[in-house]
Amino acid sequence: MFSIGPVPKRYAWGSKTQLQGLFSLPANGEPLAEMWFSGHEESPSEVTLTPGVHMPLPQAIRNAPDMMVGPICSERFGPVLPYLFKVISARIPLSMQVHPVGFQARAGFNAENVAGVPLDSPVRSFKDVNEKSEMVVALTSFQASVGFASRAFALRNLHAVDHPLARRMEYALGSRPRHDERPGEADFSEADSRMPIASVVWPTSHIRTFRAFHEAIAASADQASGLPEALAHARESATSSKCRMAFDHAIAAAQAFPGDASVLTLLMMNPVSLDEGDSVFIPAGTPHAYIQGTGAEIMTNSDNVLRAGMTVKHRDIDNLLQCLNCASVGPIDPSDARLGTFIMRDIVFYRPPADEFMLAYGHVDGARRPWPILDSMVQRYGRLADYMKATHQPLPHRGPRVVLCTEGRVLCRSERDSRALAAGEAVFVPADEGWLSVDAVRDAAKPEDSSGSFIVASTPF
Incomplete structure (x- = not known):
């Protein structure tokens, strides 16, 4: 196994303490948003092959694909790491965004190449040709x-907001105008002109x-005037915890991005609150925004992000709208045992409906004290989880793996x-190293100190 170093990403929305503490970095007041364990060509991690010999991970994989990622992975995805593993920490909400499906990623990447947009340009949307789906496992309380x-949920929320733009959005959703007045012209021709061909x-x-x-993402700053006050007032009348959470998310975004009307889209979306160990899977095309918290994130090996608002970065509204999945569906929890997740005494496996990646979140303790997360998992899934936690489920043993210690020592x-x-330390475990286990670091003198938590990123085979 090889030591692997993370690639820091210092975006404005990042925490000023969380990742600095985990990775033993100075907390100098600068935000640190993400730490990548990456085989992506634009931001590769370095692996230490032998003492003093370092190499970018993509190059190490190309040099020995069967050893590093294994023949099965190499035949399916090529001589690459098929996933991108990150630890992220959001201090304030980050962008309203969508990730493209495969054919849209390929078309967008090639179009920007033809247009001569450099890969490292701040106005570049498509960094590669890969579809991007992702999953987050919360390491702290995490909102999204x-x-x-x-x-019905969207209409209830928008109806409570006494603001012209909210009324227009409500009307666009098919509601009758309030008090028989038209909220502006009932003309949505601009929106209709930007719909994808599939909309027929x-x-x-x-x-x-x-x-x-x-209506929300195309609105001007003038049209967003008065939104923070209108949202705060509407929040007072919210009658359900889900509605209150949606307003809390919108208010937090409005405070972070004054004058940005796209915050109203959060009233149309599923508010998610994760405790440590909870997870959510986000398929390509799904609109989403992270609000606050620290989590382990894994995705297909892609850096394609299409943003529509709540950001200081480039907005690509036209391409985002071409990729937008407008279906009303609940959040997908890959820790649901029906999706193939197994719960053992000290580890939870998260296997979303993706061929490229999975995660395991575990805890080891030389004193054999219980892990509190397991209690909450048993409560959520009842007898099934209680039964599964007693079974033996090995860590993935045939593909490329990244193991990160998140607390203590392992x-x-x-x-x-x-x-x-x-x-904060991590290793890359090549496919040809076979079985993998994570145990406590035994300290006979202080068994109470021999504990730690860890994340394993891997392929699901």
């Missing part, structure tokens, strides 16, 4: 808005959702090697 909620077969509900979403072992890791 994911996918469109039901039309969309149900009416999708067209209405698209129009309402478009001992990572494979068929040929072993490495003790402290918090």
